[in-house]
Amino acid sequence: MRDQNHPESSRRADPSRAKLSHMGTLRLDLAVARAAFARFASYRAATVAGVATNTFFGVLLSAAVVAVARQRGEVSGYAEQDLVTQVWVMQGLLVTIAIWGWTELGERIRSGEVAVDLQRPVDLQRWWLSHDLGRAAYHALVRGTAPFVIASLLFTLRLPTDVATVPLFVISVVLAVVVSFGLRYLTNLAAFWIGDVRGVVRLSMAVWTALSGATVSLAFFPDRAERVLRWLPFAPMMQAPSDVWLERDAGMGRLAPIGQQLMWVVVVLGVGRVVQARGVRRVVINGG
Amino acid sequence: MDDARLYLRLVSGRARSQLQYRWGFVFDVLGATLVGALDLVAVLVLFSNIAVMDGWSALEVCVLFGVAQTAFALADLLVGHLDRLPVELRAGTFDTVLLQPRSSLLLMIASDFSVRRVGQVALSLAVLAVAWTRLGLGVALLDVALVTLTLVTGTVIFAAIWVIGAATTFWTIDTMELTNSLTYGGRQLTSYPLGIYHAWLRRFVVFVVPLGCVAYFPVRHLVGLEPASTSPLVRLAGVPAAAGLVVVAGFVWRAAVRTYRGTGS
Amino acid sequence: MSALVEAEHLAKTFVRRQRGGLRQGLRRGLRPVRAEHRAVDDVSFEIAEGEFVGYLGPNGAGKSTTIKMLTGILVPSSGRVQVAGLDPSRQRVELARRVGVVFGQRTQLWWDLPLRDSYELLRHVYRVPAADAASQLDRFVDLLDLGAFLDTPVRQLSLGQRMRGDLAAAFLHRPSLVYLDEPTIGLDVVAKAAVRRFLAAENAEQGTTIVLTSHDLADVERLCRRALVIDHGRLVHDGALADLVARLGSGRTLVVTTVDPVPPIELPGTEVVRTDGPKQWLRFDGNPAAVIAAVAAAVDVVDLTIEEPSVEQVIARLFAR
Known part of the structure; x- marks a missing residue:
């Protein structure tokens, strides 16, 4: 949670501007993402500590889930093994989608450093999205998979039975990261108006964690609440990818959660653009 | 005594400075309280599927939850800011603490006091009170004394683990998250009956890192779930656990500061 | 004591x-x-x-x-x-x-x-x-x-x-x-x-x-x-x-600006360490007043300033010996 705000490393993520004009935009995206990947790969002790934390929480949540499932046999069509597997998929997703405390953009807006970012011949939102995808790639590969692997020694976890599930899952995870990025980006943009976003970020992350299925799978919620929650932008971050992994739907129905994710990607990124434009105009008018 | 007075003075200074940012403060209190409330929602959602968990009803678990969360919130209020120690070590501000003629641990603990966490304390106490009343547990003097003692020892257990975890960052700067897994994880762990966990985990949290002694044993007795064969002394498991942890915490902190002074920043 | x-x-x-x-x-x-x-x-x-x-x-x-x-x-x-x-x-x-x-x-x-x-x-x-x-x-x-x-x-x-x-x-x-x-x-x-x-x-x-x-x-x-x-x-x-x-000498520097660029000023006890058009930098160790008077007598001066050496410069000279 705390390893995302090292000022000394944020500079490293900034490839030299002189080269920009010679580079294609896509290549720039890749360069930004690679820099972010390297940045997070350098916190080795934090990685080990993080994996241990996710594993510990996974064990605790599994116990609670098992306690319920043992009595009921199944919950909303999820068997005990499904629910435990879901806990561990989500422990990997938590850090991958960075549901916790990203305030870097907000701090840059507050300190005025965002003016430097805005001078770059590249869109601010696109820049940070590339950065976030690079970060997510590292977290998915190392911190995302490690708890699941460790847990498979302690529990019998469910693995996909269909080969197609693997690419679908990867797509779903990428979309989950983008939705989460879009929401985090929006909360950080609030800094244009209120200055310090830490309180807003703390508040929103608490709500997202609870309503995305991260602390308790949406399966446990009363049916009507579950149906509503599945239509909010939080389920696409946690519940949707784990459902894809569990092969909840059959045939073309398997594309449904991904379709829902896509819809929210369009919405959060679009709203982000509008809000960003207004915020930037504010800075230009007020002179920061 | 003198140290306690100094602590109160320093902490009230911190509290005063936080109240200066009125809106940020209100927002922070609401946020911190909401975080606690959402934990309660998680418990209630799980219980919407079942009537009892490991023999405990929803209201009984709410008593457990109330006690454990109050202890956690109090510890967070007192020492939660030790999370920032790695930052202070990097910035060199810890040296300022060592230049003053007082215990470095006392000064670090007194260096902040997040008033916003008061909201979480209040919420947890409210959960405890409501569940307690609805179970019709009454206010027998001995029971109230046991709850109070449990809140104190629970707070001390959480706080000591926080101190030990923070002290280890003198050796390994980037591992504060590991400490968080014991503190925040401890809150999750102690809010449910210990019986739902694997035997090895139960043993670990009773005998190694005594998080299991925060609330489970006394509350089990208070809600009438203690097996008849159990010795009454088990209810007081938190006392030796808290005392032992305080000794360990003091020792680890001193060793950590000694290492820091040996190597410097 | x-x-x-x-x-x-x-x-x-x-x-x-x-x-x-x-x-x-x-x-x-x-x-x-x-x-x-x-x-x-x-x-x-x-x-x-x-x-x-x-x-x-x-x-x-x-x-x-x-x-x-x-x-x-x-x-x-x-x-x-x-x-x-x-x-x-x-x-x-x-x-x-x-x-x-x-x-x-x-x-x-x-x-x-x-x-x-x-x-x-x-x-x-x-x-x-x-x-x-x-x-x-x-x-x-x-x-x-x-x-x-x-x-x-x-x-x-x-x-x-x-x-x-x-x-x-x-x-x-x-x-x-x-x-x-x-x-x-x-x-x-x-x-x-x-x-x-x-x-x-x-x-x-x-x-x-x-x-x-x-x-x-x-x-x-x-x-x-x-x-x-x-x-x-x-x-x-x-x-x-x-x-x-x-x-080490005080190691002050006198910055002299003349009306027109002139060749490096030669005075006993001083040393020209840098020139830039009409500006010259003279290192000296002695009495500033005497050096200023000597410079003013030698060339047409527009401006004079004295630069104090930093601790680093003094120490650097300590090691140059």
Whole structure:
């Protein structure tokens, strides 16, 4: 949670501007993402500590889930093994989608450093999205998979039975990261108006964690609440990818959660653009 | 005594400075309280599927939850800011603490006091009170004394683990998250009956890192779930656990500061 | 006079674990890569009660490591230190009551509280009796002109005001020894003068022993009678500052701007170190008035300024010998 705000490393993520004009935009995206990947790969002790934390929480949540499932046999069509597997998929997703405390953009807006970012011949939102995808790639590969692997020694976890599930899952995870990025980006943009976003970020992350299925799978919620929650932008971050992994739907129905994710990607990124434009105009008018 | 007075003075200074940012403060209190409330929602959602968990009803678990969360919130209020120690070590501000003629641990603990966490304390106490009343547990003097003692020892257990975890960052700067897994994880762990966990985990949290002694044993007795064969002394498991942890915490902190002074920043 | 600070063959060696790539990291698990760095190397000196000593050296020379050992923050690798009859590393807390420290870059004041509240809190940290603290504060309000901002939150103070506030904080408990690390850094001329006046007065009137670290040679020249110079962890000069300057020359530079560009000015006791169109830089060690008169007689002068050398330049010349 705390390893995302090292000022000394944020500079490293900034490839030299002189080269920009010679580079294609896509290549720039890749360069930004690679820099972010390297940045997070350098916190080795934090990685080990993080994996241990996710594993510990996974064990605790599994116990609670098992306690319920043992009595009921199944919950909303999820068997005990499904629910435990879901806990561990989500422990990997938590850090991958960075549901916790990203305030870097907000701090840059507050300190005025965002003016430097805005001078770059590249869109601010696109820049940070590339950065976030690079970060997510590292977290998915190392911190995302490690708890699941460790847990498979302690529990019998469910693995996909269909080969197609693997690419679908990867797509779903990428979309989950983008939705989460879009929401985090929006909360950080609030800094244009209120200055310090830490309180807003703390508040929103608490709500997202609870309503995305991260602390308790949406399966446990009363049916009507579950149906509503599945239509909010939080389920696409946690519940949707784990459902894809569990092969909840059959045939073309398997594309449904991904379709829902896509819809929210369009919405959060679009709203982000509008809000960003207004915020930037504010800075230009007020002179920061 | 003198140290306690100094602590109160320093902490009230911190509290005063936080109240200066009125809106940020209100927002922070609401946020911190909401975080606690959402934990309660998680418990209630799980219980919407079942009537009892490991023999405990929803209201009984709410008593457990109330006690454990109050202890956690109090510890967070007192020492939660030790999370920032790695930052202070990097910035060199810890040296300022060592230049003053007082215990470095006392000064670090007194260096902040997040008033916003008061909201979480209040919420947890409210959960405890409501569940307690609805179970019709009454206010027998001995029971109230046991709850109070449990809140104190629970707070001390959480706080000591926080101190030990923070002290280890003198050796390994980037591992504060590991400490968080014991503190925040401890809150999750102690809010449910210990019986739902694997035997090895139960043993670990009773005998190694005594998080299991925060609330489970006394509350089990208070809600009438203690097996008849159990010795009454088990209810007081938190006392030796808290005392032992305080000794360990003091020792680890001193060793950590000694290492820091040996190597410097 | 008795020695307040005694350091004998003081040394501090840091062991750094090398930070390498992932592969090195894996290998490190088996065999740690270690590098030793001698930050302070066999340093001995004494400071008598009531002295005002400059402790000088380039960045990374070992200045702050020495100060940390003298205050007990760091334990020496070898050698012996005694301050006010105490062993700093064993009796850190007792010693801290008799020592004051100002770090120019940091503050020990409470950021969001009025300045006055910081003194009240520090009074309790240092166990200063209320009456004593009040009389000290009265004195500081006069000497440092704190009155105007005593009730202002520290975060709203200017750098100069904050530094004055920090100085008062360091002297509040009547320390017998005060370490000052760059107390004038970033201050304007007026604020610098106020800080120097205060330090000179505390040293002369209260007999407080002061050890000053500064990059500003003027600070050291105006305040310190004695200078310790450290470089690469070793003590390379210990004596009167005047001796150091006499040994090396003041090393001032006269910047001469003439009406038209002229060939390099040749005068005894001066040396042209740089020219740029009508501007020339003359290094000299002697009396400035005599040099200025000689220059004015030799060429048509439009403008003259004197540049003071920095501590670094003086020390660099010390090693050039």
